Amino acid sequence: MQRVVVTGVGAVCALGSSPDTIWKGLLENRSGIRRLLELARAGARSTAGGAIESDPAHEGDLDRSLPERAIAQALAQSEATRGAAGLCWSTGLDTLRLSHGATIHRSSGEAFQQLAQHFGRPRRMIAVACASGTQAIGEAYREIRSGRLDVCVAGGSSAMLSACYTVGFDALGAIAVDRPDEDPADACKPFDRARRGFVLGDGAAALVLESATSAQVRGARSLGEIVGFGTSQDAFDLNRPPDDGCGAELCIRRTLADAALDAAEIDVVNAHGTATAIGDLAEARALARVFGRRAPVHSVKGALGHTMSAAGAIEAMVALQVCSTGYVPPTRNLVSPDPRCELDLIQQSPRSLDVRRVLSTSFGMGGQNAALILERPTR
Numbered sequence: 214m215q216r217v218v219v220t221g222v223g224a225v226c227a228l229g230s231s232p233d234t235i236w237k238g239l240l241e242n243r244s245g246i247r248r249l250l251e252l253a254r255a256g257a258r259s260t261a262g263g264a265i266e267s268d269p270a271h272e273g274d275l276d277r278s279l280p281e282r283a284i285a286q287a288l289a290q291s292e293a294t295r296g297a298a299g300l301c302w303s304t305g306l307d308t309l310r311l312s313h314g315a316t317i318h319r320s321s322g323e324a325f326q327q328l329a330q331h332f333g334r335p336r337r338m339i340a341v342a343c344a345s346g347t348q349a350i351g352e353a354y355r356e357i358r359s360g361r362l363d364v365c366v367a368g369g370s371s372a373m374l375s376a377c378y379t380v381g382f383d384a385l386g387a388i389a390v391d392r393p394d395e396d397p398a399d400a401c402k403p404f405d406r407a408r409r410g411f412v413l414g415d416g417a418a419a420l421v422l423e424s425a426t427s428a429q430v431r432g433a434r435s436l437g438e439i440v441g442f443g444t445s446q447d448a449f450d451l452n453r454p455p456d457d458g459c460g461a462e463l464c465i466r467r468t469l470a471d472a473a474l475d476a477a478e479i480d481v482v483n484a485h486g487t488a489t490a491i492g493d494l495a496e497a498r499a500l501a502r503v504f505g506r507r508a509p510v511h512s513v514k515g516a517l518g519h520t521m522s523a524a525g526a527i528e529a530m531v532a533l534q535v536c537s538t539g540y541v542p543p544t545r546n547l548v549s550p551d552p553r554c555e556l557d558l559i560q561q562s563p564r565s566l567d568v569r570r571v572l573s574t575s576f577g578m579g580g581q582n583a584a585l586i587l588e589r590p591t592r
Contacts, residue, residue, distance in 0.1 A: 216425035217357045218435040218590070221293065222530045223286025225279060226416030227263030228517040231286060235527070236534045238516065239542035240563050244398035245517045246412050255376035258383055258390045261397030262374045263414025263518030275372035276308040276324040279417035279523075284328075284366055291421035291433055298421070299362050300332040301353040303345030303369035305522035310375040332366065340522075342577030343485070344444075345369050346418065347525030347585055351442035353422045354585075363427040368526035370417035374518075379413060385452055387411060387489055401519075402546040403486035403512035404493050404554045411487040414518020418526035437533040438588045440570070441472025447580030453491050454576060458499030464582035465503050465574065472586045476503050479586070480566060481541050483528050483573040486512025487519050488546075496576060497554035504556075509566065511559040515545035525575035529585060532571040536589035539568050 222232050227245025229235035238245065245263050252260040265279070280302065288295065308319040322338065329336040335356065339349040346369030353367035382388040389400040389410040402408040428435055445467060447460035454460060469476060482504065485496055500510060513531055520527055535541050540563045547560040574584045 214358050215360055217354050217422055217439045218425050218428050219420050219437050219439065219533060220423045220428050220433040220435060221287035221291025221421035222436060222533065223283040224418035224527055224530050225265060225282050226517045226520060226527060227265055227414050232530050239513060239531065240540060242543050242545055242562065243516065244545060246398045246400065248397045252376055252379055257376050257379045259379055259388045260391055261389065261400045261412045263412060264374055265415050275415060276304060276319060276370065277327060279372060279415065280304065280328050280370035283368065283370065283417040283419040287366065287419040287421045293364050293421050295331045296333055297364055298333055299335045299353065299356065299365040300329050301337045301339060301349040301365055301367040302328060303339040303349050303522040305345065305369065305371040305373055308372055309377040341581040342579050343521055343524055344575040344577035344581045344583040345522035345525065347529065347573065347575035347583040348444065350420055350526060350529055350585060351583055354439045354442050357422055357424050364421065364423045366419055366421055368417065368419040369522040371521040371523045372415050373521055374413045374415045389488065399546050401488045401515045403488045403515050403544050404497065404550055404558050405547050406549050406551045408488040408490060408493060410489055411514060411519040414520045416517065416520035416523040416527055418523055418530050420526065420529060435590045437536050437590050439585060440588050441468045441474065441586035443467030443471050443584050445582045447582065449580055451579055454495040454580065456495055458495035460580060460582050461496055461499035461574065461576050462502055464584050465499060465572065468572065468584040468586055474586065477507065479504065479508050479570050479572045480568045481535055481571045482508050482510045483532050483571055484510050484512045485574050485576045486544065487514055492576065494551065494553055497556055501555045506555065506557045509541060509559050509564060510556045511541055512544045513542065515547065525583065528573050529587060532573045532587045535571050536568055536587055539566055541566060
């Protein structure tokens with residue numbers, strides 16, 4: 214089997230327009246969440262969001278422009294070409310947003326078709342809700358590890374920050390409803406006893422995955438290695454996980470088995486951590502059964518929002534930075550940890566550790582779970 218390395222990364226979200234600016238914002242415990250007038254005008258009960266500054270003339274084309282920006286960054290760093298690479302990508306749900314007074318509806322399939330046209334094979338569209346970004350990277354990893362492919366761009370994008378989806382998630386009880394005395398930047402509180410739901414954010418992230426052999430031949434620098442991938446399906450409920458997190462636990466154990474690693478060989482966990490009452494507790498229970506309090510845990514969604522199908526890809530990029538630098542960003546807005554979440558949760562400020570491997574988890578609505586293990590580059 215081939216070793217699979219990462220030779221390029223690109224990302225854009227509310228916290229920054231490149232991997233470096235996003236990473237700097239996370240280490241400084243800053244927030245990209247703000248009050249959005251368009252949501253207030255639409256009468257949404259949640260008006261906080263992780264919006265991305267864009268050219269107003271292209272406001273309706275975020276489902277196209279965001280992935281293009283992330284992919285261009287990743288390919289430039291890798292010096293790979295689209296025609297020589299496959300594509301495993303998630304464009305999330307359909308685009309439904311207002312632009313210049315008009316409603317734009319574009320299917321996720323249409324967005325993917327335009328994105329994929331200049332890539333080689335395979336061109337694979339991934340659709341497993343909030344686990345999509347991680348699943349896309351995992352699918353590319355399997356293709357390269359098996360020897361069927363040398364180079365693949367993988368990741369996800371989401372442009373769901375609109376009144377339509379905000380109201381829909383409110384109806385499901387999943388989103389943080391406004392409070393008059395609260396700064397919108399403080400609304401999303403992963404693993405905190407006062408958590409009440411997530412905040413939507415737009416974003417995209419791309420990783421160039423490559424066989425170690427191909428990277429060596431091209432002279433491409435390895436930013437890190439993917440050594441494990443696993444999935445599971447809760448088969449429980451469309452909108453909530455089982456209370457004990459058994460599906461998440463199975464996914465994590467399968468990922469460890471794929472990497473031929475013990476739980477003790479994971480140094481940090483990048484948690485899905487969306488700040489929903491049920492989801493965070495179920496995930497914490499799964500992590501506690503696998504790791505106890507040994508592996509430090511953090512979540513980035515309090516800083517940049519829940520970017521849905523882009524979340525796992527953005528967090529894989531963050532995990533690579535953690536592996537490379539040894540710094541773990543804090544979980545923004547985690548002030549009073551839920552005592553039922555029996556984990557070593559990182560809060561307030563970054564933690565400096567000797568990090569070789571990070572487990573990054575994504576648990577989606579509908580019960581789809583996916584996880585990756587990323588390892589620091591060989592020095």
